[in-house]
Amino acid sequence: MLDLKFIRENRDVVVKALENRNHLSLIPIVDQIISDDNNRRKVLLELEELRAQRNKANDEIGALLREKKDAKEKITSMKVISSRVDTLEDVIRDIDPVMTGMLLTIPNIPHSSVPVGAPDKGQVVRTWGEPKNLNFKALTHIDLAQNLDIVDFTRATKIAMSNFVIFKGMGARLERALINFMLDLHTTKHGYTEILPPYLVNRKAMTGTGQLPKLEEDMYKLKDDDLFLIPTAEVPVTNMYDDEILDEDALPVCHAAYSACFRREAGSYGKDTKGLIRVHQFDKVEMVKFVKPETSYDEHEKLVANAETVLQLLGLPYRVLALSTQDISFAASKCYDLEAYAPGLDRWLEVSSCSNFEAFQARRANIKFRRKETKKLEFVHTLNGSGVAMARTVIAIMENYQQEDGSILIPDVLRPYMDGKERISKI
């Protein structure tokens, strides 16, 4: 959520941001917010003036009654003012939820360093490693997995629906190894504290991080309880601290959380329907940071570096993309994607998304800290990034480490997590 006062005083900046995001349809909403706000403040001025009168008169009535004097006349005249107060309060009461509703639909303002334009304006910031040159015909992870019997696509459909998967045998073991490897790395080497959060959260939490109200149709929802299956651990971990004031000395607060992630992927039917690319449930280790505003862009770079370390240790070639204004998410000011190369599919796969939300989420979720120097409360900046998302990383491992005989070598760093095994093969 943007600060209302900021919108009021910086319409140009907000409009420019919407243009850069290609959300032109929201510009009239911004103007509506500004005019409603003007109207509201006008009403508020009169209302507060009347309430001041009323408070004063009430004190006098109280004093008269205490002295057992007659206050009838005063009470009668107050009835008039009170009824006017009621009327004005109704006006405010009608405007407020409408304004809040509109405010919640305005996306964050992209940082000045974000490339302006369509998704193809995103810039490759750097690449690491070389796409492997296999001297045989690379198979896709689908063929590899089926030949090795480590992922069962068809039975998952039987018990759930299409685009769910069952990991089996060494496939399940690989998944579990990756989770543990990533958590161990972030908690012991990168200074994150581990969190294992609930997978169901309430509407307030979903609104706090910005998934709601916009993306409700993308979420799995338990309508009897008004709870949602989390699309990412970002939601529970960020909202852990909603309505809290964090200790300045404790910042930055850094958490790493494994969770399953659930996405309906409504509207993406027909895209990436095969294999592990786009599934309704996948595992992910997420990194979340709460930081002082002046440090957030440095922390953002560190966050990306932490995610990159995962891919480097796994030996997966990848590239870092600075997303453009039309590609960054609703709540983000800036975002880097990490894409790992998958030789079987012959394409780059997004395995991590690292964003700086500045105060956008903190304002929604009301997460602050008190600055010792000024003794004032300020919103923290929040950041998060995948470190990294399992399913697609598994694709990259299978396809990059495949051997001509159809087996898959296990990356060195994972072997301690897999009984020291060197490869996944038939038998």
Added chain:
RNA sequence: GGUGGGAUGGCUGAGUGGUUGAAAGCGGCAGUCUUGAAAACUGUUGUGGAGGGUAACCUCCACCGUGAGUUCGAAUCUCACUCCCACCGCCA
């Protein structure tokens, strides 16, 4: 699922219609004392908003779980909702 109790400031906790933004204690901050610290003592200590001022700041309004209602006036009365706690039942 059943029954009861509760929700007040950073925390504990008082307060049942009129100087209550809210007692008291703890904590925090500043000071006195001390070589330093502790103790003791003194002072201070909520948030959001509107308006005014270059600013330090000033004035006003709102906020005692949330929302509505009664009233000239609500932390206090009424209703609805949410959440929490305890016990019982069920259960990984």
